[in-house]
Amino acid sequence: MxxxxxxxxxxxxxxxxxxxxxxxxxxxxxxxxxxxxxxxxxxxxxxxxxxxxxxxxxxxxxxxxxxxxxxxxxxxxxxxxxxxxxxxxxxxxxxxxxxxxxxxxxxxxxxxxPKIMQELHATVSKTKNTFGGNLEEKNKLAKKFELPEKGDTIFFSGCYGVYRDRKEAEATIKILKATGAAPAYLADKEWCCGVMEYWGGNTKVARDMALHNLEALTTAGVKTLVTACSGCLDTIKDIYPEIIEDKLPFKVIHISEYLADLVEKGELKFTKEINKTVTYHDPCHLGRHARIFDAPRKVIESIPGITLKEMERNREASGCCGSGIGAVRALEPDLALAITNDRIKEAVATGAEVLTSACPMCVEQLTLAGRASKAKLEYINLPALVAEAMGL
Amino acid sequence: MNVVRVKEHHPLYSELSVIVGSKYTTDSDFAVWAYSRDSSPVPGKVPGIIVRPGSTEEVSEIIKLANITHTPVIPRGGGASIFGFPAGIPGRSIVIDTTRLDKLIEINEENMTVTAEAGIGVCELGTKLTEKGYYANLVWAPYYADTLGGLIGGVMGGGWSTRTQVVGPNANHILGMKVVTPTGGIIQTGGGPGTNVHRKTTFMRDGGGPDTTGLFIGDGGTFGIKTEITLSIYPLETVAKPRGFLFKSFDDIWSAISKLMAIEPFPYTNLVGLAPNATALFMSDPCWVLLCYTRGYEEEEVTTKIKVVDEVCKAAGGELGSEAIHMQASAAGTGEMYREMGKLASIGMWVFLETHVPKEDLPRLFNKYAELIDQRFEEKGIKEYGGIRMDVMLPVGHGECYLSTNVYWQVNVPEARKKVMEIADEFVNVTINDGLFATTAQRIPAGVTGANWSPSYYEFMRTLKRAMDPNNIINPGHWGL
Missing domain, CATH: 1.10.1060 (Fumarate Reductase Iron-sulfur Protein; Chain B, domain 2)
Structure with missing residues (x-):
């Protein structure tokens, strides 16, 4: 209120x-x-x-x-x-x-x-994910990678990783496995983190999602939760404690933080050079919300062959991708697109060949707008870029 | 909470939409509410409709329509004024939000001028000039919020930069303006193109007849709506050095300030005296602090000037401050200290009690106002609301000083705001009755200023206003006219 x-x-x-x-x-x-x-x-x-x-x-x-x-x-x-x-x-x-x-x-x-938001929240309530998909898809992902349901390190795929950008989720799992993290996965017990519901104002649905996920995570024995979605990260790390009015009994990290730590220790091994110029878009929920600016850059710069070129607005001053947690994109598509186009122009101005980000929602929004405007850019999520360089 | 469904449009909604486009016209209840206040605690007045014109011609058409329909017009820039937004007629006035007129028209490096639309943000203009290696005498605060036109109309002297203390206010550096008059005419002041039909370039305010540019400086927008402004620009200095000195008493710091401001040429570009109630913000053992920042184009010139500052301050009993104090001097001298005004909200809700004092009266009036405010704090229980004050003084030229008591309070209850505003109102009245000036040209100070004009001057201003604005369209009631 x-x-x-x-x-x-x-x-x-x-x-x-x-x-x-x-x-x-x-x-x-x-x-x-x-x-x-x-x-x-x-x-x-x-x-x-x-x-x-x-x-x-x-x-x-x-x-x-x-x-x-x-x-x-x-x-x-x-x-x-x-x-x-x-x-x-x-x-x-x-x-x-x-x-x-x-x-x-x-x-x-x-x-x-607004009606669209009502429908979105009803979908999440009913299907436990943003896209109305079948939770069985998450079981399939668990099965494909033989991920246990319980463990110290839990991978949280989020809705985008399963229903929109499977490559991102799979790359993250491959990285975690290849680096010895032995990730577990809640599979169909993982519900939407509630990011769209919380920021969209539907606190009840967001709370339902949060309470369920926290119980499932606790049952699974989580000590560290890793996600590649900046929306999930910020919601679980910062909003869940607000909802339960208590600290979380586990650590929440973004895959970029996990990778940056390995880079720091000299333990991230690449097998392939990516001889490309890359620019990085700071997702709002990873950057200004969760204050993570250095980790993704450290990871990108560690990849052999890559040259990182910053957009004019970066880090704390970064421009938004325009999605607005999907709400602005859904309700005001022209406004969202105009904002995304600004970001695409900035990316193009760097002369980079690749536009990467650490949030599947941002990558999707930038990809759609960039392709529509025929910008000469390749769009790839950070875990997929890292997995490629690791030969996974 | 109830839900409001339908509201009738402002009577001029359709006509104004035709002029500026419906995208740039709104009379929604929440929209006009958001335009009801400035950045001061002065209670707001809700206008009737807001328009964001995109050209001088659109402004002219709005004014003509307002004249036909006798609808009051309130011009608005960044909405960052600190003493009340012109009241107009609540529920009926047209607010002209000038921030869409934000183009930088030309940086003329040969004539050392810049021409920009009046709604350009001062920060945008300042940054673009810096990128080219120049500066204009704009404002040190609110740097990010002010528009150029709002600055020139709303502040005494048309704006105060971090160099004002030695080069005078922005008014001295304004060359000419394009203005929409209160009857909708479009004029160009400044003796240049648009004034003399044969002249193609450059402006000379005192050529081509009387200096009418000055009429629109500090007028609160009342004599016309500025749409384009030309200013002098200067090359950025290449050398700058900060200095901070600590003093034990007001007498000591004032001795240093009064001696320094008597020196020609000034050995400083920016000089700020802070009372212990202000230095408590960054010092564990607060005392009187003098912050000096000297700019120049040669190392030797700046070093020589700083040496003069050192000698005067030491002779007055000053002790050279630490590196941290010098950094404060840098922050003051570059304007960084004042730029991010939003952060002031961290300290508390605020009102700035500012005035201009002749040099010889400063010690007496500084103490008088300090005592007055202390007394009012006590009487009204302001400390119970977490009230604190910070006293600041700056020399301006050789004979004037700026004096400000910044009052902050922590509790956002209406009675706290009301009591602080009572102090603020009294301060404006007392200072103007002491023969001093208000630094802003907005609602409350403008009213008190007008009330203290001599009968002959009031009559002159009334005649001028009636001649220029026969329907009293723009800012009716400003200066009590």
Whole structure:
């Protein structure tokens, strides 16, 4: 509920740094402001002002406002630029992504959830995955790689890894096995992590997913959870503790962190040179949300033959892929595409041959837009790139 | 919570949509609410409709329509003003959001000028000039939020850069403007192209008749809506050195400041005096601190100037600060200290009580205002709301000083805000009654400023406003007119 953020909403200084269009670090802060009518309610300061108006009882939720709320990508570019800190807990003082999420939750409670989001959440509730796929697919993956159900190290495939980009999931499993991690896999007991439901405002479904997964993981004896999906990583690592109001009894890492650690120890062995120039897209949920910027770069740079070329906006200042946890892509496809095209142009400007990222959702969004615009780029997820260089 | 379903459009919704396009027109309740306030704690006024025009001609058409229908217009830049957004007529006014007019038109390296649309962000303009090796005298804060037009209209002197203390405010560096007048006419000031029909290049404000450019500086947008602005630019300095000195008392630091500001040429580019209540933010043992930043084009020039600063500060009892203090001087001198204003929210909710004081009055008035604010803090129980204040003083030229008491409070309850605003209102009134100036040209300071004009000057301004804006369309009520 937005009420939880009353203190934070009132503390926005309305200074407007979140509307800066150009600074030494970023060309523009909010991609949504850039690709819409650009009114205040399309970026952080105005969204927080609207939240204040609701809390003060001056304005109410309406279908039109709900449409605007679902244009927020949750990319946290504004939060990054704002930089204000809540001295009570060290967290971001004005976390607009969270504030908008709470407003979405309130709108859902009023029966104002957009139809597409209702359908998505119903699908997740029913099928336990985002795409309405059969959980049997996860059993097939477990069987193919002879993955046990229990173990210290659990691979969390997420929905994308199984129903959209199987290559990413398979590459991750191969890497984990080849490097001696002996991964286990929950298979059909692994439900959607709940990322789309949580950020989409459907806390109930997100909570159901979280509680189920935590129980399944605990039963499986998890000590370390490894995932290649930045959405799953951030949700399990940062949102699950918020949902259960407790610390997790296990460690959550992204495959890039696992690999970077091996690089550090000199234990990652490559058998093939990839003589290509590569550019890396920072996923919002891995970067600004989970603060992982160095690990994927360390891994990419360790691959023999690869030259890493950074896009103009990178790391904390990275542009969003435009997907907005699928919600913006589903509800505002033209807006999402315009934002993705900006990113594709930046990737092309580096002169790179390959565009990689550490999130299947980003890779899918960039691939679709890049191919549509006939950009001369090859799109590959980070685990697949590493697996190729390892000869797996 | 109730759900609002349908709201009638603003009476000019269709006409305005035809002018700027429906994508850039909105009158949704949440949209106008989001435009009701600036970055100050001053209570907001909700406008009737917002438009984001994309050209000077569109601005002109909006103004003509407003005149026909007698609808008030409020121009708005970055929305970063710190003392209240012009009120207009709530529920009816048209807010012209100028931020779509954001093109950098030309950097003219031969004439050392830059021309940009008025809605360009100051940070964007500043960054693009830096990339070319130049600077303009823009603003040190809010660097990321201000627009060029908002800065020039909304701030005393048209903006304050980190070099203002030695080269004067931005007003001294503005060459000309394109302005949409309150009746919808489009004029070009500055004596250059657009003023003299035969002149092709360069601007000279004091040529071609009276200097009308000044009419639009610090006017809060009331005399017209700026759409293009030409400024002088200068090559970036190549050498810069910071210096931080610690002082035991106000008398000691003031002795150093007053001696330094009397020297010609100035041995500093930026000089900031901080009271212990401000240095407590970065020092475990807070004291009076003088931050100096000297820029130049030759190592020898800067070294010589810094030597002068050292001698004056030491003679006044100053102790050379640590490397960390010098870094603070760098942050102040480059503007970094003030740029990321959002971070101020970490310290607390804030209001800046700023004014300009003649040099000879500074010690007396500094103490007077410190006592006044202390007393009000006590009376109103501001400390119970986590209230703190930070006092800052800066010399400006040889004879003026900027003085600011930044008030922060921690508890966001309406009564806290109300009580702090009572102090702020009193401060504006007291300082203007002491013959000082408000630094901003927005709602509250503009009202108090107008109320303190002499009868003859008030009459002159009223005549001017009536002549230029016969329907009182733009910022009605500004300066009490």
């Amino acid at each position: 937005l009420e939880k953020y009353r203190y934070n909403v009132a503390r926005c200084a309305r200074c407007g740094i979140c509307r800066a269009k150009y600074s030494e670090k970023v060309h523009y802060v909010c991609p949504v402001r850039e690709h819409t009518g650009g009114f205040e309610h399309y970026f952080s300061r105005g969204r927080v002002a609207v939240a204040a108006g609701i809390l003060e009882g001056a304005i109410d939720y309406s279908p039109e406002l709900v449409d605007v709320l679902y244009t927020c990508l949750g990319c946290k570019s504004c939060v990054e630029q704002c930089g204000s800190v809540d001295m009570r807990n060290g967290k971001s003082l004005v976390d607009t992504a969270k504030i908008v999420r709470e407003m979405r939750e309130d709108a859902i409670a009023l029966g104002l959830e």
